[in-house]
Amino acid sequence: MATFGVLAEFKSPADLYRACERVRDAGYTRWDAHSPFPVHGLEGAMGMKRSKLPWIILVMALGGAATGFLLQTWVHSMAYPLTISGKPHFAWPAYVPITFELGVLGGALAAVFGMFGLNQLPRHHHPLFESARFARFSDDAFFISIEAVDPMFDAAAASKLLHGAGASHVEIVEDLP
Amino acid sequence: MAPIDENDRYDPVAGRPTLILGGHDFHAITEAVARPVEGKTPLAWWFCFLPSVALLGLLGVAVSWLFWEGIGVWGLNVPVGWAWDITNFVFWVGIGHAGTLISAILFLFRQKWRTSINRSAEAMTIFAVMCALIFPGIHVGRVWVAYFMFPIPNQMGMWPNFRSPLLWDVFAVSIYGSVSALFWYVGLIPDLATMRDRANTVLRQRVYGFFALGWRGSNRHWQHYEVAYLTLAGLATPLVLSVHSIVSMDFAVSQIPGWHTTIFPPYFVAGAIFSGFAMVITLMVICRSAFGLSDIITLRHFDYMAKIILVTGTMVGYAYGMEFFIAWYSGSPYELFTFTNRAMGPYAWAYWTMISCNVISPQVFWFKKARTSIPILFVMSIFVNIGMWFERFVIIVTSLHRDFLPSAWSYFRPTVWDVSCLLGSFGLFFTMFCLFVRFLPIVATAEVKTVLPQADPHAHPLPERTPVGDRLAEEGAH
Numbered sequence: 001m002a003t004f005g006v007l008a009e010f011k012s013p014a015d016l017y018r019a020c021e022r023v024r025d026a027g028y029t030r031w032d033a034h035s036p037f038p039v040h041g042l043e044g045a046m047g048m049k050r051s052k053l054p055w056i057i058l059v060m061a062l063g064g065a066a067t068g069f070l071l072q073t074w075v076h077s078m079a080y081p082l083t084i085s086g087k088p089h090f091a092w093p094a095y096v097p098i099t100f101e102l103g104v105l106g107g108a109l110a111a112v113f114g115m116f117g118l119n120q121l122p123r124h125h126h127p128l129f130e131s132a133r134f135a136r137f138s139d140d141a142f143f144i145s146i147e148a149v150d151p152m153f154d155a156a157a158a159s160k161l162l163h164g165a166g167a168s169h170v171e172i173v174e175d176l177p
Numbered sequence: 178m179a180p181i182d183e184n185d186r187y188d189p190v191a192g193r194p195t196l197i198l199g200g201h202d203f204h205a206i207t208e209a210v211a212r213p214v215e216g217k218t219p220l221a222w223w224f225c226f227l228p229s230v231a232l233l234g235l236l237g238v239a240v241s242w243l244f245w246e247g248i249g250v251w252g253l254n255v256p257v258g259w260a261w262d263i264t265n266f267v268f269w270v271g272i273g274h275a276g277t278l279i280s281a282i283l284f285l286f287r288q289k290w291r292t293s294i295n296r297s298a299e300a301m302t303i304f305a306v307m308c309a310l311i312f313p314g315i316h317v318g319r320v321w322v323a324y325f326m327f328p329i330p331n332q333m334g335m336w337p338n339f340r341s342p343l344l345w346d347v348f349a350v351s352i353y354g355s356v357s358a359l360f361w362y363v364g365l366i367p368d369l370a371t372m373r374d375r376a377n378t379v380l381r382q383r384v385y386g387f388f389a390l391g392w393r394g395s396n397r398h399w400q401h402y403e404v405a406y407l408t409l410a411g412l413a414t415p416l417v418l419s420v421h422s423i424v425s426m427d428f429a430v431s432q433i434p435g436w437h438t439t440i441f442p443p444y445f446v447a448g449a450i451f452s453g454f455a456m457v458i459t460l461m462v463i464c465r466s467a468f469g470l471s472d473i474i475t476l477r478h479f480d481y482m483a484k485i486i487l488v489t490g491t492m493v494g495y496a497y498g499m500e501f502f503i504a505w506y507s508g509s510p511y512e513l514f515t516f517t518n519r520a521m522g523p524y525a526w527a528y529w530t531m532i533s534c535n536v537i538s539p540q541v542f543w544f545k546k547a548r549t550s551i552p553i554l555f556v557m558s559i560f561v562n563i564g565m566w567f568e569r570f571v572i573i574v575t576s577l578h579r580d581f582l583p584s585a586w587s588y589f590r591p592t593v594w595d596v597s598c599l600l601g602s603f604g605l606f607f608t609m610f611c612l613f614v615r616f617l618p619i620v621a622t623a624e625v626k627t628v629l630p631q632a633d634p635h636a637h638p639l640p641e642r643t644p645v646g647d648r649l650a651e652e653g654a655h
Contacts, residue, residue, distance in 0.1 A: 017634035036203060037367070037623040038399040039634055046396060051404040061412075071328060072339040080336040087340050094340040097423055101348045104416045108356045108409055112363055115405035119398040122390035129393070137394040138371040140203035 004127035004175040005147040006158040008167035013039045016142040019165035020045040023144060026161055030150035034143040056114040057107050064106020068099040127176050196290050196628050199472040203626050210620045211375055213468040229607035236601020239594050240315055248318050250594040256580040257589040262316040264569040265599055269309035270350060270424055274417055275453020276302030281413035290481055292624040293473045298457050299361040304609040306354040308602040342426040349423040356416055360409045366392050367623040421449045435515040435576030444496035448565060451489035454482050455561035462555045464619060473620055476549045483548035486539055494536035519575045523588055527571050534564025
């Protein structure tokens, strides 16, 4: 069976942070840190780029707002031009609330589903779930996984690096059959 | 700030006492939150749940009778065409606002104390919006054409009037409900993963696992997650302010004396936050003692919430006063009559109930003893809820019952079906809340862990609290 990678456990956010800096500086690219909560500043210690999510949200929020405005304009100026309370057909100030609300809806849907897309969730099955220790990531344990697909990967060298970085336990995780 | 509890510890990073008492580690937080969900159903839960379900059944009966017979079963009459239905709607939407304030606005302001209460406050928001949405739905009379409210292409080629505040309301409240649910679910994902990983039965593992989406605490995921959460907070903040502003425009855009005022949007938003925080206190006082969460939801949290109640209650009191000033200053005889009649007419009892509950009673919160006394907080929170329900009743009914023509004047009296609908909506709310506390983690454990001092990657082992004098001496020595 193929190897998924090496999984190392750390005792505290501080240990995880220092170890991430070591793994980053060693030049690995296909690796990850796992923690019960987002550790402050870890994206820097892992050398990650900024998230692209805000751009997706911006486009979808503007798209939602534009849809709202065009829908109202089309309904009152073209599809169903009724005069009510003497208001003009193209009464754009009255369109502001719904335009705004649909902009918010577009942005919120993009934030949630864009996040799922970028994170490739849902993914209910993952090789890391095969490790019995890994279940404690959602409680009080901190992990680093270095994947076998990393071009630099060598199980022995990766284990040595993680041990040297203060891991309390290191194991090899098998890939899914 | 002087610590409330002398046993608490000093957070060396934040430079003040720790938010979570008792010096718990990460595992202890997980245990404290997950245990009530995993244990046997307590008897007290059934004592809350069964009456709630009974009231929910009453709502079913009342709404069925309403559909069968028409809105005449309520006490409505010709000038008073809106009464308890819209009162209940505005009341429930307002309750929801504190949840969004805690989850979104306090998040943007980096108020870390929110983490202990945001999950349950957001749940409260969603259930309150569900209760609120019932009333505009059922008050239209011919419910089978309620779809006219939505822009659905139909064989009549007919479209809704987007220039009406009532339609803005449809969009504002339904989108508010949807965004609140999304926000709540995103916050729940890491905690659902915790429940999945602790599950002791296959069913629990499957169900929590399904909704946890395979979350594995990856920091590459946390990065996008935090951006999504921050943006949702940024979107929910103007949204929540817009929702009650739009609700207030249902009244303010019409030309009824007593409704047609520009102060309504900020006044309604302040009132919404005021009533919502009262409901949060009511619920948290119960949950905290029922589930043994007094180290996580501390007296400091109640102290802060009581201060918000004092501020917003005073803002509402200012608005009540300003309405009278404007009624006099406008020189409009109708406006002046409406307000004089409100305070001294046939509904004076309702007006003074509102003033006593909303303006006078919260003044006890100037005193720290009151802000940190659980019995006083609980009683006050009930008073505020009563007062804020009466505020909406006073605004709606007193403005309508004296029409422009004295021959049309009337007096609204609720029927048993009005009462059933109101009690039934509480049944729906508490049924949902009981199910929530039984099956989901009621505290955002992942977020609470981030406010523990040891969560900071640059933290040192937690020092015992040093007296303030010594600390200043140390700082001076550097």
